[in-house]
Amino acid sequence: MADTLELISSNCAFGGWHKRYRHQSVATGTSMTFAIYLPPQAASGKVPVLYWLSGLTCTDENFATKAGAQRVAAELGMALVLPDTSPRGDGIADAEGYDLGQGAGFYVNATQAPWAQHYRMYDYVVDELPALVETHFPVTTQRAISGHSMGGHGALMVALRNPGRYSSASAFAPIVNPSQVPWGQNAFAHYLGDDRSNWLAYDSCQLLAAAETEIPMLIDQGEQDSFMPLQLQPDAFASLAQQRNWPLTLRRQPGYDHSYYFIASFIEDHLRFHSAHW
C-alpha cells in the first residue's frame, strides 16, 4: 500500500511526540522518510501544520534536533512536518557535489535524465505528503510553510505557486532567485535542462512578479551569512515585494550566519507569525 506508514522512532518532546516515518512514495517512486511533531493539543483535537523544508545536505533530522521549534509548536498547538530534501538510496541518481543529487532536490520535478525518474520533490511536498499527513494524523487543512536556504527557496516558491494552499510562508536565508545564482543554475540545468524558460516556474522572484493572490511572508537573513552575496540575494525579492506592495517583512539580523544557531534564534518568531495567520 502506497499510504502505509512505517514508524521509525517516537520521542516525547515538550509534552507532545516527535515521530519519524518511512513510506513508499508515489511521487518519487522511492522509500521516503519524514518526521512529524504532534503537539500536546493533538491528543484531543486537530491542529494546523507548519511544513518545514530543509537546506542542502539536510535530512528530516537537522531541523528536528537543532531548531528548538517543538517548544513553541507545543505552546501554540501546531504540528510540524519535516520532509527529507530528496529521494535517497543506492539505486537513486546522485552527484559528487553537496549541491546536486541526494540531499539537494531543490523541490522541483526534474525533467532530465537521470534525475526525472525519482527527483519529483515538488509533487511530493505539495501534494503527496500533505495528503498523507491529513489522512493519518489529527491535523486540520490549515497549512503554513517555511524553510532554510534551499528550503527557503522551496517554501516561498511552493507558496507562490499554490495560492490559497498556505495561509503564510516564511524563510531563513532563502535562495530567492535560483535562476540567477550558481546553486540554482547548477541544479536547474541538471534537473530541468538548458532551456532557462523552464526554470522560471521555480524561481520565487519570477513568481512574485506575476503573483495575484497575496500571502503574508516573513524572511530572516543573517548579515554575516557568507552565502548571502553570491547565492541568496534577499534584496532582489524584497525590492519586487516593495514595488508590488506585497506583505513581506524582511529582517536583516546583524552578526548571524547561515547556521542552525541563526534558525534557532528566530524560529519562535516564525512560528508565532504563522500562528497569527491561520
Place this chain on the structure above:
Amino acid sequence: MADTLELISSNCAFGGWHKRYRHQSVATGTSMTFAIYLPPQAASGKVPVLYWLSGLTCTDENFATKAGAQRVAAELGMALVLPDTSPRGDGIADAEGYDLGQGAGFYVNATQAPWAQHYRMYDYVVDELPALVETHFPVTTQRAISGHSMGGHGALMVALRNPGRYSSASAFAPIVNPSQVPWGQNAFAHYLGDDRSNWLAYDSCQLLAAAETEIPMLIDQGEQDSFMPLQLQPDAFASLAQQRNWPLTLRRQPGYDHSYYFIASFIEDHLRFHSAHW
C-alpha cells in the same frame, strides 16, 4: 603556552556568541576542545557560569546544538561551558565499546594503565577548565553544574566532592550509583582498578551519604528511559537524600526517554533553578 586558546568557530546565537576552542590541557596532556556560550550580558559585564557535562559518546557539540539552552542562558545572563567527555586523538588509549575510552571518560582521574596517562577528566573539569574560563572570559566565580547520564554522574559527583564550589547542581537521567551498575563498574574497573574502595570517591550515592555541606539539587528522570532500571537508578540517590533531608528535587517525567528531546524539554527549568541559587 598551556593557556593559549585557539578559536575553532564562533556563531551568533540569541544575541550572544557560541564559541568553540582548542587548547593544550595540562590535566590530560592532550589537545582538548570545549565550547562556551556567552550571553548578550557578557558584552557589558561578568556573568555566572553553568558547566554542562555530557553523556557517553558525546562531544561538546551535542548539548550545544540539541538542547536549546542558549535561548534561556541569553535571557538569564548565564554563560554555558561545555567540555568534551574525554581526551581524544590517535595516540590516546581507547576501547572498542561506546562506554569506555574516548567519549567515555566518566570524569575520573584514571590510575590504571593505559588510561592513567591522559584520562584525568576530574582534574580537567574541576580545576583546569574553570581556571581557564575565569581567566579568559567575562565570567564571575559563581558556578553551577549539570549534566546528562554519565555527565549527570559527573555533575552530582563533582558538586558533592567540592562543597562551596558550585551553588547548585542538577542532572538529567544521571548514573547516581556507578559502583553498583554495569556502566560504572566496567569503567571504574578499567580506570581505577579492581579495588572497589577506590571507586567510592566517584560514586554520588556514597558521597551523598557522607556529605556535610548542603547544595541544592534538581534531577529529572524520564519514566520511559530504557537505561533507568539497570544503569541509572535515581531512586537510590533520592532515598538517601530523603533520609538526610537533603535539598533534592527528583522529578519523574512520564513518557520521556534518554534522548536530547528529553533534555530540551526541561533544560529551561534547570537553568532557572541554577539562576535562582547564584
